[in-house]
Amino acid sequence: MTGRSVEKTLQLDAPRERVWEAITDAGQLAQWFGDEAELELKPGGSGAMTWENHGRYAMRVDAVEPPWRLVWSWVHEPDLAFEDAPATTVEWVLTERPDGGTTLFLRETGFLTDKHQGQNDGGWDEELGHLVALLGN
Amino acid sequence: MTDVFSAVADPTRRSILEYLRKEGPLSISALSKPFPMSRQAVTKHLSILEEAGLIQGAVAGREKIHRLRTDPLREVDEWLAPYAAAWDERLGRLKNYLAEEIPEGRRP
Numbered sequence: 001m002t003g004r005s006v007e008k009t010l011q012l013d014a015p016r017e018r019v020w021e022a023i024t025d026a027g028q029l030a031q032w033f034g035d036e037a038e039l040e041l042k043p044g045g046s047g048a049m050t051w052e053n054h055g056r057y058a059m060r061v062d063a064v065e066p067p068w069r070l071v072w073s074w075v076h077e078p079d080l081a082f083e084d085a086p087a088t089t090v091e092w093v094l095t096e097r098p099d100g101g102t103t104l105f106l107r108e109t110g111f112l113t114d115k116h117q118g119q120n121d122g123g124w125d126e127e128l129g130h131l132v133a134l135l136g137n
Numbered sequence: 138m139t140d141v142f143s144a145v146a147d148p149t150r151r152s153i154l155e156y157l158r159k160e161g162p163l164s165i166s167a168l169s170k171p172f173p174m175s176r177q178a179v180t181k182h183l184s185i186l187e188e189a190g191l192i193q194g195a196v197a198g199r200e201k202i203h204r205l206r207t208d209p210l211r212e213v214d215e216w217l218a219p220y221a222a223a224w225d226e227r228l229g230r231l232k233n234y235l236a237e238e239i240p241e242g243r244r245p
Contacts, residue, residue, distance in 0.1 A: 006221045010228045014235040022235055032234035033227060104231075106224060111217060 005109040012102045016094050019102045020067035023092055039072075046082065047072060058082040068094045073110075141209040144189035149174070150182050154191060154205060162204035164197075 012019055022028045026047075029037035034049035040061060047059035055078025063071040070092040075085035088110040095103040145151055149172065156171060157163060165183065169176045183203060186192045190209045194201045 006217060006224055008221070008224050008228055010232065012232060012235055018235065022231060028234075032230040104228070106228070108220065108224065111220065 005107055005111070007108075008104075008106045010104040010106070011097075012104060013100075014102060015100055016096045016102045017067050019094050019104060020070075023094075023104075024064075024066075024070060047074075049074065055079045058085070060087070062089065140189040141191065141213060144185050144191055145210075147182070147185075150186055153179070153182055153186065157192065157203065157205040162202045164200040164202055166200070168203065 014022075022032070024039065024041055026037045026039045029039060029049070034057075035052045036050040036056075037047070038049075039045070039047040039059070041064050043061060043063055045061040045064075047061060048056050049059060050056040057074050057076075057078055058081060059072050059074040060082050061070075061072045063069060071089060073082075073087040073089045075082055075087045077085040088108050090106065090108045093105040095105070097103055145154070152172070153168065156168065160167075165176065165180060168183070169179045172179055183192065183194070187194055187203075191206055192203045193206050194203050196202075
């Protein structure tokens with residue numbers, strides 16, 4: 001439990017290069033993530049994930065390190081420019097398994113600053129996470 | 138909910154919560170000792186924490202004893218639960234996609 005973040009680990013039988021394609025290629029993202037996907041695969045690149053029923057969620061690419069690490073941020077309100085809405089950051093890390101499969105580690109951070117921008121900006125969400133972990137158990 | 142987030146946004150108030158966790162229930166005078174600020178300032182922080190439901194004060198003799206309440210922090214975790222569930226769904230679809238199965242209904 002790390003407080004203001006969501007963390008997921010997924011075991012996949014596919015090799016790492018295959019998983020990398022699936023999470024970075026817009027056409028493939030549109031097969032499993034959104035109904036439509038745009039992703040300019042370079043730091044500072046723009047992107048968006050669109051769902052017919054929900055709208056278009058603007059994204060910004062933060063880091064691209066093929067074939068193992070991808071970081072992008074996305075807004076939590078549809079149909080707004082990236083700069084105009086609070087965003088969370090999603091980090092994807094792919095690790096090769098000895099059997100040829102891939103471990104996908106995903107972490108989405110920045111939730112609390114969504115709600116409380118400007119308050120003690122930076123770092124305190126992590127500190128709070130430790131506190132929640134300590135006190136909540 | 139907002140009260141909890143605001144209450145823990147302040148580093149001093151987080152330290153007070155930490156201190157109560159380590160030391161157990163304490164009076165204001167005992168709580169004021171480790172913090173380099175006036176008793177009035179500590180009292181103000183305590184009242185904010187109490188409003189947020191993070192501590193509970195009970196009068197014991199001539200003193201008010203403050204004790205930690207963790208329920209509101211659990212609410213903070215619960216607030217994140219839908220986001221975690223959304224990732225479970227998406228990653229499930231990724232797994233299916235890579236296994237060359239047909240992905241099912243999608244949502245953000």
